[in-house]
C-alpha cells in the first residue's frame with residue numbers, strides 16, 4: 001500500500017448564532033461555515049502492527065490519544081473490525097492551534113478520509129459523516145467543506161452553491177500566545193445569555209429559515225453587499241480577551257473591508273475584502289501595528305472544498 005497525503009483546510013464562521021440548549025447539553029446552533037485556503041497536511045503511511053502513531057512539526061500539539069487524528073483512526077479501525085491496521089501519520093501544522101478555525105476538526109476529518117482510502121475500507125460518505133459527528137461538532141462540515149449552513153450541534157449540513165467567481169479574500173489575525181477553550185466560551189455564553197435562549201423546536205426552525213433567506217447568503221453568492229456578520233460567541237469572548245479587542249480595533253481600521261468578525265469561539269479574527277490584492281494591501285498597511293501587538297496574520301482566499309487527497 002502506498003503513502004497518502006491529505007489536505008486539511010481551516011474554516012471561518014460567516015455566521016454563528018446560538019439558538020438555545022439541546023437535550024444532550026450542547027448548544028443548538030445556526031451557522032454559515034466557509035472553508036479557507038489555509039491548510040494543514042497529513043502524510044499517512046500504512047503499517048500492520050495495530051499502532052496509530054502521530055508526529056507533528058509543532059511540539060506544543062499533543063500527539064497522543066487525545067488528538068482527533070488518533071481518535072478518528074481508532075474509531076475507523078474499530079468499526080472496520082481489523083485490529084491489526086496501523087499507520088504512521090505526520091502532520092504539517094499551518095493552521096493556528098486553539099484559534100476557532102477548526103484546525104483539529106479538519107485534521108480529524110482528514111484522518112477519516114485518508115485512512116479509509118489507505119486501509120481500503122470503503123466506508124461511504126454517510127458513514128464517515130456519522131463517525132465525524134461523534135468525534136466533534138465541526139468535523140462533519142470539514143469533510144465536504146466549501147460554504148455550508150450548519151445546524152444542530154453543527155452536524156446538520158445544507159450545502160450552498162459554490163462562491164461567486166470573485167469570492168472574497170480575508171486577512172486573518174491571531175495572537176500566538178492566546179487560545180480560547182471552546183467549552184469555556186459556550187459555558188460563558190450560557191451563563192450570560194441562557195435566560196434569553198429559545199426553547200422550542202418551532203422557534204429554532206424559524207431562525208434556521210431566517211438564515212436560509214438572509215442577505216448574507218446573497219452576499220456570499222456575489223449578489224448583494226455584505227451585511228455586518230453575526231457571531232454570538234464574539235459578544236461574550238470580546239469583553240474577556242484583550243487581544244481579541246485589540247485585533248478587532250486594528251482590523252476595523254483597515255480600508256475597504258467588507259466585514260470584520262471573530263471566527264468560532266475565537267480568538268482569531270478576520271476581515272473580508274473583495275480580492276486577495278486588497279487583503280494584502282490591508283495587511284501591509286497594518287503590518288507594523290500588528291507586529292507591535294505581537295499578532296500573526298495570514299492573507300488567503302475562500303476554498304470550495306473540505307479535506308481532499310493530494311495526488
Ligand code: C5P
Nearest residue numbers: 026027029136137138153154182183186
Ligand atoms: O464537539 P466539540 O468537541 O467541538 O465541542 C467542544 C465543547 O464545546 C463541548 O463539549 C461543549 O461544551 C461546547 N459546544 C456546545 N455546543 C455546540 C458545540 C460545542 O456547547 N454546538
